[in-house]
Amino acid sequence: MKKARELPAAELSDLSAVRVVSADRAHTPFWRDERVLRVFAQLAFLAIILLLLGYLVNNMLQALSRQGLVLGFSFLSSTAGFDIGETLIPFDRSQTYGRAFVVGLLNTVNVSVWGILFATLLGVVVGVARLSQNILVQFLARFYIEALRNVPLLVLLIFVYAGVFLNFPQIRQALRVGPVMLSNRGVYLPWPIPTETFDDFRLFLLAGVIASAAIWVLLWRRHKGSGPAWPKWVWSAGVGVGLVALGWVVLIAQPPLALEYPEVEGLKVSGGKRFTPEFMALWSGLVIYTAAFIADVVRAGIQSVSKGQVEAARALGLNGAQTLRLVVFPQALRVIIPPLTSHYLNLTKNSSLAVAVGYPDLFSVSGTILNQSGRALEIIALAMSIYLSLSLLTSLFMNWYNRRTRLVER
Amino acid sequence: MSLRPATAASKADVVLPPPTERYPLLGWVWKHLFTPWHNALLTVLALGLLYLLAVPFAQWALTQARWEVVVVNLRLLLIGQYPLEQVWRLWLSVHVLAFVAGLTIGSTVRAGLWRAVPILAAPWALALVADFDLATRAHLGALPVVGLVAFVLGRLGHVYVRRHVIGLWVIYFPLFILLVRGLTAEEGWLPVVPTNVWGGLVLTFVLTVAGIIFSFPIGVLLALGRRSNLPLVRWASVVYIELVRGVPLVTILFMAQIMLPLFLPSNVTIDRVLRAVVGIVLFTAAYQAENVRGGLQAISRGQYEAAYALGLNSLQTNLFIILPQALRNVIPVLVGQFIALYKDTSLVAIVGLLDLLGIAKSVLAQPAYIGTQREVYLFISAIYWLFSYVMSYLSQRLEKALGVGER
Numbered sequence: 001m002k003k004a005r006e007l008p009a010a011e012l013s014d015l016s017a018v019r020v021v022s023a024d025r026a027h028t029p030f031w032r033d034e035r036v037l038r039v040f041a042q043l044a045f046l047a048i049i050l051l052l053l054g055y056l057v058n059n060m061l062q063a064l065s066r067q068g069l070v071l072g073f074s075f076l077s078s079t080a081g082f083d084i085g086e087t088l089i090p091f092d093r094s095q096t097y098g099r100a101f102v103v104g105l106l107n108t109v110n111v112s113v114w115g116i117l118f119a120t121l122l123g124v125v126v127g128v129a130r131l132s133q134n135i136l137v138q139f140l141a142r143f144y145i146e147a148l149r150n151v152p153l154l155v156l157l158i159f160v161y162a163g164v165f166l167n168f169p170q171i172r173q174a175l176r177v178g179p180v181m182l183s184n185r186g187v188y189l190p191w192p193i194p195t196e197t198f199d200d201f202r203l204f205l206l207a208g209v210i211a212s213a214a215i216w217v218l219l220w221r222r223h224k225g226s227g228p229a230w231p232k233w234v235w236s237a238g239v240g241v242g243l244v245a246l247g248w249v250v251l252i253a254q255p256p257l258a259l260e261y262p263e264v265e266g267l268k269v270s271g272g273k274r275f276t277p278e279f280m281a282l283w284s285g286l287v288i289y290t291a292a293f294i295a296d297v298v299r300a301g302i303q304s305v306s307k308g309q310v311e312a313a314r315a316l317g318l319n320g321a322q323t324l325r326l327v328v329f330p331q332a333l334r335v336i337i338p339p340l341t342s343h344y345l346n347l348t349k350n351s352s353l354a355v356a357v358g359y360p361d362l363f364s365v366s367g368t369i370l371n372q373s374g375r376a377l378e379i380i381a382l383a384m385s386i387y388l389s390l391s392l393l394t395s396l397f398m399n400w401y402n403r404r405t406r407l408v409e410r
Numbered sequence: 411m412s413l414r415p416a417t418a419a420s421k422a423d424v425v426l427p428p429p430t431e432r433y434p435l436l437g438w439v440w441k442h443l444f445t446p447w448h449n450a451l452l453t454v455l456a457l458g459l460l461y462l463l464a465v466p467f468a469q470w471a472l473t474q475a476r477w478e479v480v481v482v483n484l485r486l487l488l489i490g491q492y493p494l495e496q497v498w499r500l501w502l503s504v505h506v507l508a509f510v511a512g513l514t515i516g517s518t519v520r521a522g523l524w525r526a527v528p529i530l531a532a533p534w535a536l537a538l539v540a541d542f543d544l545a546t547r548a549h550l551g552a553l554p555v556v557g558l559v560a561f562v563l564g565r566l567g568h569v570y571v572r573r574h575v576i577g578l579w580v581i582y583f584p585l586f587i588l589l590v591r592g593l594t595a596e597e598g599w600l601p602v603v604p605t606n607v608w609g610g611l612v613l614t615f616v617l618t619v620a621g622i623i624f625s626f627p628i629g630v631l632l633a634l635g636r637r638s639n640l641p642l643v644r645w646a647s648v649v650y651i652e653l654v655r656g657v658p659l660v661t662i663l664f665m666a667q668i669m670l671p672l673f674l675p676s677n678v679t680i681d682r683v684l685r686a687v688v689g690i691v692l693f694t695a696a697y698q699a700e701n702v703r704g705g706l707q708a709i710s711r712g713q714y715e716a717a718y719a720l721g722l723n724s725l726q727t728n729l730f731i732i733l734p735q736a737l738r739n740v741i742p743v744l745v746g747q748f749i750a751l752y753k754d755t756s757l758v759a760i761v762g763l764l765d766l767l768g769i770a771k772s773v774l775a776q777p778a779y780i781g782t783q784r785e786v787y788l789f790i791s792a793i794y795w796l797f798s799y800v801m802s803y804l805s806q807r808l809e810k811a812l813g814v815g816e817r
Contacts, residue, residue, distance in 0.1 A: 042642040049646060056673040063672045134449045135442040136456045150798040151791045152753035154760070155767055159787040167784075349658035356760055363660060376668045380661065388656040 060377070073382075075373050076101070082368055084360045086276055097369050104365030105386060111279065111361065112348040112390075115286040119347060120340075122287060123294025130299045141295065148292035154353055156289055161281035161357040168277075174264060181262045181272070187280050188262035191273035201256035204247025212240030278359040282351065290347045294340065301336035302328060333405050341398035345391050352387070362386060470784075479782040480789045481540070483773045487790065490609020490764055496592075496601070500612060501549045503589045505556050510578050512557040514804060516564020517571040518811035526561075529800070530554040572811055583619045590616055605683040609764040611793060613683070617755040617765065621690040622748050628691065629698025630737075634728060636699065637706055647699070654696035660757050663689040667761045686758045694751050701743045705736035745805035749798045756794070766790050 030036045064071065076098040083093050088106045091099060129141035148156070166184055169175055174183035181188040216236035223232070248255065262272030275283075305328050313323040354361035360368075366383040370376055444450040480487070489500060515526065536542075537550035564571045590612060592602035608616060635647035654662070666689030670680060680688075709732055717727040737744070759768035770786050773779060779786075 038640060042640050045640070045643055045646070059675050060669075060672045063676060066676070132452070133442070134452045134456070136460075137452050140456055140460065146799070147795070150749075150753075150795045150802070152756040152767070152794055154756045155787060155791050155794060158767070158771075159784070159791065162783040163787055352658040352660050353757070353760075355660065363658070367664075370668075377672075380665050380669065384657045384661050384665075387658055387661065388653065391656040 064377075069374075071377065073378055075375050075378070078373075080369070080372070082372065084365065085358075086279060086360055097373065100365055100369060101362070101382070101386075104360055104362040107360055107365075108348075108351055108354075108362040108390070111283055111286070111351050111354070111359070115283055115290065115347050115351065116344050118283075118287045119290040119294055119343075122291035124298050126291060126295035127298025127302070130295060131302060145292045145295050148289055149296070153285065153289045153350055154356055157281060157285040157353055157357055160285045161277065165277035165281050171264060171267060171269065174269075179261060181264075181269070183269075184277065185269075185274075186277055187275045188269055188272040189275070190259050190261045191271075192257040193260045195254055195256055195258050197251045197254045198256040201247050201251055204244055204250075208240040208243035208247075211243055212236040215239050276359075278354070278357050281357045282354050282359045282361075285357075286347055286350060290343055290350075293343050293346075297336055297339045297343065298332075301332035304335045305331045330405070337398065337402045337405060341395060341402070344398065345394055348390055348394060349387060475785050476779075476782050477785055479773065479779045479785055483779075483786075484540075486610060486773060487766065487769055488611045490613060490769055491607040492609070492612060493603060493607065496603055499589045499592075499600070503586045504549075505553065506582060506585065508553050508557040509560040510582050511804070512560025513564040513571055513578060514575050514808070516561035516566075517568040517575060518564075518804075518807045525803075530557060575808070583623050586619055587616060587623075605681050608683060610769045611766050613763065613765045614752070614755050616683070617687060617690060617758060618748070618752045620687045621694050621751045621755070624687070624691040625694035625698050625751070626744075628695035630702050630733065632695060632699035633702035633706060636703055651696045651699050654693060655700070659689075659693050659754055660760055662693045663757055663761050665689065666692070682761075682763060686761065686763055690751065690755065690758075693754075694747065697747055697750075698744065701740050701747055702736065704743065705738075705740035706732065708739050709736050742805050742809045745801060745808075749801050752798055752801070753794060766793065 077096050079093075080095055080097050080100045081093050082100075084091050084100065084103050086107060087103045088110060089103060091103045126141045126144055129137050130145065132138045132141070165187075168182045168184045171183045171185055174181050174188075176182075179190045213236070216232055219232045219235060260271040262269050262274075309327055309331065310323055313327040318326065351361055352363035355364040355367060358364070363383055366379050370379045373379070443453045489497065492500065519526075531554070533550040533553045537547040542550070589600075590603070590608070591605075593600040595601065632647050632651055635643045636651065638644050638647070663686060666685045667682065670685050670688060674680060713731055713735070714727060717731045722731065755765060756767040758765050759771065762768070764772060767790060770790050774783055774786055
């Protein structure tokens with residue numbers, strides 16, 4: 001008879017093993033032997049699951065054969081026959097369903113990345129404002145958080161789309177806020193356009209990036225070797241920006257980037273960068289909704305740093321900004337990152353609500369393909385597995401980052 | 411001096427509260443809004459922002475907005491096409507809701523009761539102001555009374571009531587579904603109302619409540635499965651939970667609408683509301699499982715060992731020892747998940763059901779009300795906001811009253 005220690009070390013198994021050992025050793029009948037029972041329980045569980053799955057799949061195959069459908073992904077290479085409003089890569093109706101999927105996926109990634117970026121910025125600002133000593137600022141932040149957390153995202157998205165972005169005036173009476181132009185056909189921003197000298201300017205850009213990275217590493221090494229703590233960011237950023245500025249000055253005869261302003265010409269707009277109402281509604285809705293949650297996470301994180309830490313930092317002579325940067329934030333980050341990850345994941349998954357405002361993201365394009373080809377099972381499976389891999393990728397990255405920042409326990 | 415708390419009888423012993431910082435009003439404003447100097451800058455910025463946002467909004471809401479679209483379609487938005495002669499069942503469920511909520515508040519909430527005043531006053535204000543028929547007004551008038559009576563009862567027997575408050579909610583949810591759906595055939599006293607006429611806020615509530623009732627036990631089972639020492643059971647739970655948590659709800663709802671009929675035998679038909687419920691339950695169960703697992707992980711191992719030492723088997727240990735403690739620890743998280751579920755039910759509008767959002771869209775499709783999106787969507791946002799705010803408030807109170815994290 002084995003001893004308890006040699007049994008699998010899962011949390012409870014050694015407990016049950018203790019009881020087995022303490023029972024009458026030689027004469028435990030097999031129907032009361034936990035080791036046998038465990039195997040039987042799992043076999044029974046497996047059998048039930050397999051039976052259930054088999055039953056469902058069998059029903060499905062029968063239903064498919066009644067409709068004369070065959071499973072398979074060969075339809076992905078047939079012609080799409082529909083256009084997509086917004087694409088990051090060229091696409092037209094003569095291309096395949098497969099490429100349409102890729103277009104949708106890129107749109108999803110596009111809106112998620114920009115959404116995550118701006119939601120984080122807004123969320124941190126609101127979260128810090130929530131802890132402001134200024135009562136008015138605190139009230140505004142609190143109002144923002146409480147108002148948005150308790151409203152469904154879908155309602156917010158549709159409200160922003162139909163109530164705000166489609167409600168802007170027509171193109172001829174377009175609203176102008178500074179250089180930005182607002183109309184019901186989209187938001188137009190001035191956009192830098194590279195000129196002939198841009199290729200030369202690129203060299204300066206490259207040199208700037210390399211130099212600032214090198215300086216940062218150098219100063220960091222010196223600092224780690226107990227050298228003086230130079231302001232690393234100031235120096236590296238200063239040198240980088242300086243090099244780029246030098247490039248601009250050298251090429252001043254023909255500036256490498258020209259800012260192009262949107263202009264109304266009859267019924268069209270020339271110049272500038274257009275953001276469609278669909279993209280703007282989805283992006284801004286995701287940003288302001290997710291920022292409310294991120295703000296709460298940031299607030300909780302900052303509050304989790306005990307007051308003694310701040311007092312100790314002040315006693316050591318750090319100023320307010322240093323206390324925040326060197327003492328409070330690194331510790332708050334440990335509390336903030338895990339929930340922040342799940343909000344990033346939520347934002348990515350929530351971008352599938354694009355279908356309600358007509359932005360051609362992965363899910364919305366899938367819906368169109370489904371209507372055209374009737375391949376429900378394959379398309380839903382494909383869309384789900386892509387979302388799943390996006391989620392897994394995001395959480396892998398955030399877990400890696402979390403491992404880097406968490407407390408090293410001894 | 412004695413350390414006993416002072417009573418009214420012995421005035422000499424009155425213990426004064428510790429001195430606080432007191433300012434005149436202007437001093438208070440000065441301290442909180444204008445010192446140090448950058449605070450003054452922030453104040454000016456915030457005031458400017460407030461002005462920029464609030465003034466145009468107030469102007470629009472008071473002068474330009476066509477609120478009559480909400481008034482005319484109020485019944486549609488709230489109960490959809492529910493048959494008029496059966497509306498008493500909805501009222502009954504609302505009264506029971508007021509009663510249970512009153513008991514909950516009465517037995518758990520001690521301070522800050524003034525917050526309840528607007529909630530109590532709202533039905534009376536509605537009954538007085540809006541143009542309803544007599545029955546509606548009577549119901550509205552009775553609602554705060556029911557709530558108040560329940561509140562007093564809860565306050566009187568708070569020790570006893572508090573213990574059973576969760577049980578009351580557990581009973582209320584199925585009762586609500588039963589009342590909405592009905593029990594008997596056409597001629598009976600509680601005829602079945604077909605799901606195709608369910609709509610508006612009622613459908614939103616039905617989806618929420620059905621989601622809560624069914625996702626919770628599945629979630630608990632999945633959580634126990636994930637911590638099981640049988641590898642097969644553990645892997646199956648992990649795969650299910652991670653699969654579902656990795657995909658958006660709308661894809662699952664879509665799958666439920668399109669695929670569910672395929673998975674079932676051809677002679678079984680399943681109506682669209684039920685399909686949506688299945689999708690919502692499958693989705694929420696995975697999230698609830700993770701929340702419950704959090705509670706389970708907080709239970710110390712000694713609890714298991716003690717239970718085994720007393721001779722309880724696994725089922726008894728989990729049911730009587732582990733789960734009651736684990737679930738109590740995660741009540742706020744569970745309620746938070748239910749609030750998320752309530753908000754997520756709006757996604758069924760994408761698959762074509764007429765819940766609060768879906769019916770708002772169909773109201774906006776009427777030619778007479780083109781261009782009133784802001785009014786309608788603001789109104790339904792306010793409804794969504796109100797209920798989820800109340801839910802989160804009640805769960806915070808319940809958490810305090812049950813002493814979560816204190817024992």
